[in-house]
C-alpha cells in the first residue's frame with residue numbers, strides 16, 4: 001500500500017502573485033479605467049460584477065444621483 005502524502009500539503013504559499021497583464025483597461029464601453037495587473041477581472045472595480053464596497057458594514061450607494 002503506497003499512500004501519497006502530498007495531497008495534504010498546503011499550497012497557499014506563493015511568493016509570486018499571479019498577474020493578469022499590465023496596461024489593461026476596463027472592458028466596459030466608454031470606461032477607460034486602468035486595471036491592476038492583479039485584478040483578475042476584465043472590468044474595473046466599478047463595473048466588475050459582485051463587488052460591493054464595504055465601509056465598516058455600511059454600503060455606500062451611489063444610486064439616486066446619476
Ligand SMILES: [Zn+2]
Pocket residue numbers: 026027028031032033043044045046047
Ligand atoms: Zn469600468
